[in-house]
Amino acid sequence: MRQRFGKFFAVIIMALATAAMTTPLLAHHGWSWAEHGNSEVTGVVTKAELGNPHGIVTLDVKGEVWQVEVGQPWRNERAGLTDAMMSPGVTLTAKGHRSAKPDQKLLKAERIVIDGKTFDLYPDRD
Incomplete structure (x- = not known):
């Protein structure tokens, strides 16, 4: 009986630990961390780390460092x-x-504009 309780307790602890670790990932990859209103920033690219799960472009915006999350x-x-x-x-x-x-x-970018040309990353999201 005691051994059975120990296994049950271990499974519960592992499930809680897994849930705790994945919650921040789900929040990050959705839109919940972002404001609802639209914003825009214009700057010069200083660094681009493109790839999965999404790219990050670092901009110099009038001396301030901005991170722009672009698409996969x-x-x-x-x-x-x-x-x-x-x-x-x-x-x-x-x-x-x-x-x-x-x-x-x-x-989190929905659109990127370069030299007057717009690139719609999320065409079905307005």
Whole structure:
């Protein structure tokens, strides 16, 4: 009986630990961390880390460092956006939803504008 209780307790602890570890991941990859209203930032790319689960482009926005979350590689490709277009030195405008934390300079992009051309990462989301 005591051994059975020990196994049951261990399973409960593992389930709770797994839930605790995955909750931040689910919150990050959804939209819950972002404001509902639209925002935009324009700056010069200083760094681009593109790939899965999504790309991060670092911008110099009038001396402030901003992180812009762009789409997964397939989403960028579908929008017509290539990695070379987001290379250091390129000026771009990111339109989307900024972090709900006012001091965090992070924006989840729905659209990227480069040289007047708009790349819609989420065409069915307005």
